[in-house]
Amino acid sequence: MRILIVEDDEALARQMRDSLVEAGYAVDHTADGEDGHFLGDTEPYDAVVLDLGLPVLDGHSILKRWRSDGKVMPVLILTARDGWTDKVEGLDAGADDYLTKPFMMEELLARLRALIRRAAGQASATLTIGPLTLDTRSGKVSVEGKAVKLTAQEFKLLAYMMHHQGKVISRTELTEHIYDQDFDRDSNTIEVFVNRIRKKLGIEIVHTVRGLGYQLDWQGEGAGARTA
Numbered sequence: 001m002r003i004l005i006v007e008d009d010e011a012l013a014r015q016m017r018d019s020l021v022e023a024g025y026a027v028d029h030t031a032d033g034e035d036g037h038f039l040g041d042t043e044p045y046d047a048v049v050l051d052l053g054l055p056v057l058d059g060h061s062i063l064k065r066w067r068s069d070g071k072v073m074p075v076l077i078l079t080a081r082d083g084w085t086d087k088v089e090g091l092d093a094g095a096d097d098y099l100t101k102p103f104m105m106e107e108l109l110a111r112l113r114a115l116i117r118r119a120a121g122q123a124s125a126t127l128t129i130g131p132l133t134l135d136t137r138s139g140k141v142s143v144e145g146k147a148v149k150l151t152a153q154e155f156k157l158l159a160y161m162m163h164h165q166g167k168v169i170s171r172t173e174l175t176e177h178i179y180d181q182d183f184d185r186d187s188n189t190i191e192v193f194v195n196r197i198r199k200k201l202g203i204e205i206v207h208t209v210r211g212l213g214y215q216l217d218w219q220g221e222g223a224g225a226r227t228a
Contacts, residue, residue, distance in 0.1 A: 130218030
């Protein structure tokens with residue numbers, strides 16, 4: 001999952017970025033409202049953390065432009081403690097949730113998890129398909145109750161697919177959602193990660209759809225992959 005932080009308080013932005021990266025997210029950050037608008041308009045984020053008091057272009061204007069342009073990614077706005085009018089204006093402009101400064105990083109993470117789940121049509125913090133379970137809070141993965149140890153990148157890829165169960169997802173889409181903007185992206189590594197995940201899970205649940213990408217789908221014991 002990939003998050004954009006638009007926040008001009010460098011110390012706070014650094015705290016948020018460190019917490020999100022530690023939680024397994026790919027994170028981009030900008031302190032400039034105009035740059036933030038551009039990134040949100042051109043990059044496929046799973047959620048955005050948007051401060052309202054930004055230089056060059058304020059958060060309300062950014063949000064209105066995104067929604068006017070048809071951008072539907074979840075947006076969590078950051079507001080001052082006494083800024084109830086900002087909350088109302090932000091929600092009316094298209095924000096999905098708000099967080100009042102100062103806040104605990106655990107609450108930020110919980111709210112983002114909830115926004116991402118709802119955007120993907122998932123209600124629970126624990127994602128399940130067949131015998132496979134992924135806990136978005138703890139980062140734990142299990143098959144039939146047995147723990148499966150994944151690397152950070154493997155977890156990011158599986159988590160994205162778990163949020164989009166049944167959807168055929170291209171290598172390009174996976175690449176765009178598990179790496180941040182500064183990472184030297186290589187879609188060829190996606191196949192390597194997928195093969196590793198398959199071996200570690202030990203069940204036929206990640207299927208290759210020739211020429212299109214991959215699909216997470218469970219059809220019970222003996223279910224075969226779509227194509228080799």
